[in-house]
Amino acid sequence: MICFTVPVSYYLERTRGAxxxxxxxxxxxxxxxxxxxxxxxxxxxxxxxxxYESSAILIIAFVSAYSPFVIKVISAKIRQINPExxxxxxxxxxxx
Numbered sequence: 152m153i154c155f156t157v158p159v160s161y162y163l164e165r166t167r168g169a170x171x172x173x174x175x176x177x178x179x180x181x182x183x184x185x186x187x188x189x190x191x192x193x194x195x196x197x198x199x200x201x202x203y204e205s206s207a208i209l210i211i212a213f214v215s216a217y218s219p220f221v222i223k224v225i226s227a228k229i230r231q232i233n234p235e236x237x238x239x240x241x242x243x244x245x246x247x
Contacts, residue, residue, distance in 0.1 A: 156218055160225035176222040179215045
């Protein structure tokens, strides 16, 4: 979860203005998660059934259900960090 949400939060917070990507993490809150509604007519024999028979579906459900909340919390924390501190980390030290 952290490997997905921290980069997304950082990108959303440090780029300019509100875009479509700002609203994309909230999409699972508006639409029902995919693991609940399985369209059998769209599945090929043996195609996506392997995902539903494995534990990968639990990971997909967990990330899609909780990532909007985690992204909002981490974005608020990144917003509190002064960008000048980030620039000082990446700048070369002065030799005196």
